[in-house]
Amino acid sequence: MGIVLGPNQYGKAENRVVRIYRETPRHEIHDLNVSSALRGDFDDAHIAGDQKQVLPTDTQKNTVFAFAKSEEVDQIEDFALTLARHFVDDIEPVTGSRIEIEEYAWDRIEIDGDRHDHSFVRRGRDVRTTVVTVDGTGADQQAWVVSGLRDLVVLKSTGSEFAGFLRDEFTTLAETHDRVMSTSLTVRWRYSVVAADWRTSYDEIRATLLERFATVHSLALQQTLYEMGKTVLERQHDVAEIRLSAPNIHHFVVDLERFGLDNPGEVFHAADRPYGLIQVAVLRDDGPDPGRAWEG
Numbered sequence: 001m002g003i004v005l006g007p008n009q010y011g012k013a014e015n016r017v018v019r020i021y022r023e024t025p026r027h028e029i030h031d032l033n034v035s036s037a038l039r040g041d042f043d044d045a046h047i048a049g050d051q052k053q054v055l056p057t058d059t060q061k062n063t064v065f066a067f068a069k070s071e072e073v074d075q076i077e078d079f080a081l082t083l084a085r086h087f088v089d090d091i092e093p094v095t096g097s098r099i100e101i102e103e104y105a106w107d108r109i110e111i112d113g114d115r116h117d118h119s120f121v122r123r124g125r126d127v128r129t130t131v132v133t134v135d136g137t138g139a140d141q142q143a144w145v146v147s148g149l150r151d152l153v154v155l156k157s158t159g160s161e162f163a164g165f166l167r168d169e170f171t172t173l174a175e176t177h178d179r180v181m182s183t184s185l186t187v188r189w190r191y192s193v194v195a196a197d198w199r200t201s202y203d204e205i206r207a208t209l210l211e212r213f214a215t216v217h218s219l220a221l222q223q224t225l226y227e228m229g230k231t232v233l234e235r236q237h238d239v240a241e242i243r244l245s246a247p248n249i250h251h252f253v254v255d256l257e258r259f260g261l262d263n264p265g266e267v268f269h270a271a272d273r274p275y276g277l278i279q280v281a282v283l284r285d286d287g288p289d290p291g292r293a294w295e296g
Contacts, residue, residue, distance in 0.1 A: 034099065054093075088137060089137060101129065108120055131145075151185075156214060187245075205239070209228050213228060
């Protein structure tokens, strides 16, 4: 029986980068969390502890900050592509690079109807994300872009059912044709291109997700997620695949009869765990091969 080194990568995780453009009195802010991971000829580092092929993770951190100054930080997909291509094209032992970025949105503070030039308030809870993977060099180089969002918390107070499910001797759940449905969405979509109007695409996809969550009469969370994903693909022709992950944030009707109170679906206990976790991928049957887009 032989033992060999398997797939591996290493990098610097969660570099918190805040880039402020101050060239004019009206400042612009980009608040990012950047993680890098490199693949390549690092066998000796693992097997013999030989570091001659290893670019320190501290160097990767410094590169992120230097590029935040020297390169354009606007669309996180473009910034991730620039970083990933640098590591693959300019660092000889590196044959593959994966850059993951989260972006935290800030809105300008409004005073008497005017948006302030340099004061901001953190927006909402959901976070925009992207993961860019670049593999190979020269004419053989390939790149994949997977963008998305996380922590998009949504709730509908009716228009959701759950009935007709499989039962066995351990089933105690009662059927319902009118329930609260709530979740915290994590959604990621794989583009079939590596150049696009990323922000417009993101804004449109987010709006589509919210629209379909609100308007689909849900017989199951699975059905709602599929309808959300299907509609995104119908409207966004540059998206080859979308993956949705949704914990079911259960809302249980509180029994108030012992207090002499009627509770016709008005007061609930929101339970954060345990929770049902529904995950689904929706894709084009003729879409491009995902390659290494989802690795890592």
